[in-house]
Amino acid sequence: MTELVEFSLGALVLLPLLAAAVVMLIGHTARRVLGVVTAVVTAGFTVPVVATVADGDAPELVLGGFTAPLGITLRGDGLAAVFLAGTALIAVVLTVFAALVPAATGEHLTPSGWRPGHPGFWPLWLGCWAGLNGVYVSGDLFNLYVGLELVGLTAVALVALGGRKSWDPALRYLFIAVLGSLLFLTGVGLLAAVTGTLDIAQARAVLEEVEDPTAGLLALSLMTVGLGMKIALVPMHRWLVPAHSAAPAVVSPILSGLVIKAGLVILLRVWLWAVPLVAEAIWLAWLLGALGAIAVLVGSVLALRQDRLKPLVAYSTIAQIGYWFLAFPLLVTEHDDAGAAPGAYSAIVALAVGHMVAKGGLFAAAGYLKLRFGTDEIARLRGAGAQYPALILAMGACAVGLIGLPVSLGFAGKWQLATAAVGAQQWWVVVVIAAGTLLAAGYLLRGIAPLLLQAPQESDHQLPDTGDETAPAAAGSKTRAEGAGELLILLLGVATIGTGFLGSWIYDLLGVGLW
């Protein structure tokens, strides 16, 4: 059993990477088949790791027998298991969706013009998945950095698959993502210079004995700013909306659901595992908390003002990112109390995983609608619900998760966060949560409700290029594969509700291998 678990731990990273290399060499239809097979097998490897962690063990794999500081160690603890499982779910659904609806993977240029579908999606997406899994299970800062870069660069290339309109946002994303990881690398270098090791556990042990916290604090600040850029915390959020809305239909949910979570996982690893400078870092935690509060409010208000569906969903991501940082002051100030800190920590993870599933579904639905109707302007999508009932149902279920209504992980996370805030007597956190929840209900209702309304009978203000009798006209009838794709999005909606029942299981799982 242990051998299987150790093998799975390595395979989770190496299998998608290998498949990404192989998939570049084969034809376009074969890419879709191999992509789906890889996704299912990789998700299968997640099972033994998560099962072992659920039993209370934290499996570890020392690659090639070289031990730290020079060797590579993979660790599967509670945090890794939760994110591995969530990622496997989203990744399998989105991979099958991309295989069924190739047009969702972007568009590519041929001698006869732009054609839907981009075969470059497959190697990039599998490489991105390998990077994500690498970030989750990595036991040292060096591999965290490599995984972060792999995820970042493939994500930029994935955005660029969306054709000419997506190149400018992709380049902007590249600048910010690389600058962020350079700052992170500087922090890693400082830590390594102080401690002489890159292994997270060893670095922590050395840092606990160093009296002068300045170097550790500087490293922590640099890494936090760099990761803040990659996660799009509020003053550094401007790149996210164009990149996530210009990306192809199946890439937006990958970016919003998975890629920014890689930054969050690394941030948690650094704050809770690598750098035990809790007392000295309180001001930084409060700064993050304040920025998080601003993100929740500003992101929600900006989402309310959008006229198009994909930017609306993208601004909602900025607001949701705010909740994770809102919990940071609680995480640190209550650290030595041992009571409230796990509450704030599991609140962050529950909110992040809930967001992963719900935003994956919502962005996939929004992208699919844009694909079918050629536009994502909410006014012109009026009445689309009549043709796509399953899609609208999925969007409703995802909205439940994003607003934080019971039963969903969004609700469980907000509940734990509010409980931790009351325990620490930080009432302003509760106020921000309440305001953010109300605003979220507002902007999601504004985005989804028009789809359910009766389509206007006479199309008086329609642009000539649609030329339709009932306002939103889908481009051609949908094939059977696309119908199955809709059901997959509905599956994500159902999962948004279903994972809500796992709140306490996740709380127990997170306790395994805690700092």
Place this chain on the structure above:
Amino acid sequence: MLELGFDAITWYLVISTAVLMFGMVRLLLVRDLVARLVALDVTGLGVLLMLVALAARSSDETGAQAAETGAAGPDAVLQALVITGLVIAVAFTGLGAVLIRRIEGAKDTEGSDSGEESPSTAGERDRDD
């Protein structure tokens, strides 16, 4: 300025910080895309220079630790970071250059002959749905 009492490694650290800051400021202020990419490269070089200097310093100061890890010269861990950083710098510069070329090409021609396609889109026989 040498009478400040800095040794060579400290000078390298100061220079690398200056390079890093210049690159970052330029990156955030300039609009031209190629200039931004170069500024990003300069920032990256500043970071790598700093890591090399730190590697040399930590082998100076903590000789005991270096002996423990079996590294005789400068800190091997930090040098491994630098090499990886170089590889990644090449990767992002290439990706950025391709994107800039496509953006500028599309602006110049507005036709379908803007830049080359990525190699992965060579044979196109994927239209059977």
